[in-house]
Amino acid sequence: MASFDNNNNETKKSPYYFHETLSTGQDELAKQRATFDQTKIIYVDNLLSEESANKIGNFLQTMPDNWWSSTFFIQQNNDDAPALTDVPYSDAFSHRNIQENKDKCEKCQQMALQTFAQKKFSYSFNRTYEDHYATCHCDLCSFVGFLKTPEFIAKVAELTGYELSRTNEIFASKYISGSFLSPHHDKVKGKIGMTFYLTRNWAPQYGGILHILSSDYKEIVNSFVPKFNHAVFFDIPQQEGIPHFVSHIAPGIPDKRLAVTCWFD
Numbered sequence: 543m544a545s546f547d548n549n550n551n552e553t554k555k556s557p558y559y560f561h562e563t564l565s566t567g568q569d570e571l572a573k574q575r576a577t578f579d580q581t582k583i584i585y586v587d588n589l590l591s592e593e594s595a596n597k598i599g600n601f602l603q604t605m606p607d608n609w610w611s612s613t614f615f616i617q618q619n620n621d622d623a624p625a626l627t628d629v630p631y632s633d634a635f636s637h638r639n640i641q642e643n644k645d646k647c648e649k650c651q652q653m654a655l656q657t658f659a660q661k662k663f664s665y666s667f668n669r670t671y672e673d674h675y676a677t678c679h680c681d682l683c684s685f686v687g688f689l690k691t692p693e694f695i696a697k698v699a700e701l702t703g704y705e706l707s708r709t710n711e712i713f714a715s716k717y718i719s720g721s722f723l724s725p726h727h728d729k730v731k732g733k734i735g736m737t738f739y740l741t742r743n744w745a746p747q748y749g750g751i752l753h754i755l756s757s758d759y760k761e762i763v764n765s766f767v768p769k770f771n772h773a774v775f776f777d778i779p780q781q782e783g784i785p786h787f788v789s790h791i792a793p794g795i796p797d798k799r800l801a802v803t804c805w806f807d
């Protein structure tokens with residue numbers, strides 16, 4: 543989008559704003575930073591101004607289904623390698639949510655669930671890709687632009703104390719009943735990961751909980767229930783990554799778990 547083009551001399555101001563409690567010098571910012579120093583993970587209560595959060599939240603809530611793609615990871619080899627090794631993302635499948643892909647998606651969903659049951663790396667959820675961002679001016683594209691601004695990157699640097707200069711892969715995700723993401727580590731994705739929740743009225747029993755695991759993947763050490771306008775920021779240790787997963791969404795849940803995920807270097 544032209545407004546965020548570095549070559550554009552008259553760079554327009556982003557239509558998105560941080561929540562006022564995250565202004566430089568505020569107690570909340572200092573508090574989050576102190577927590578991050580200790581725990582390497584923080585859950586920021588209000589990332590954006592109410593108006594900004596509603597703008598992107600309402601857009602994702604009503605975005606046409608065929609703007610989303612159903613994405614699956616299905617480990618096809620028959621060896622018993624656990625899910626936790628360095629899996630190349632070569633068994634990933636993505637199909638745009640259009641009628642003619644429906645059968646394919648249902649088959650992929652079944653195979654992803656089978657892969658999960660074998661404790662192998664697997665996922666099933668809806669996501670966006672950056673492929674339409676170059677020409678699109680929708681609220682999601684302008685939000686993606688905001689995540690790439692020096693202003694946003696500087697705020698993440700302030701919250702974490704890390705030196706950051708770049709936003710890596712960015713996507714929006716939609717989890718519905720049956721969606722999940724099995725344990726993995728985010729190694730090589732960036733120094734800092736962020737998931738920004740735009741889910742209203744979620745309940746812990748719906749699932750879709752972000753669970754952080756111990757380094758041996760055997761214990762849950764922290765859990766985050768998606769809350770509207772809340773964002774989790776986490777450190778990704780270079781050597782081992784950060785083991786985590788998103789639990790399955792329970793059957794029959796009418797709500798969508800909406801989020802935007804990205805990584806920073």
Ligand SMILES: [Zn+2]
Pocket residue numbers: 674675678679680681682683
């Ligand atoms: Zn767009």
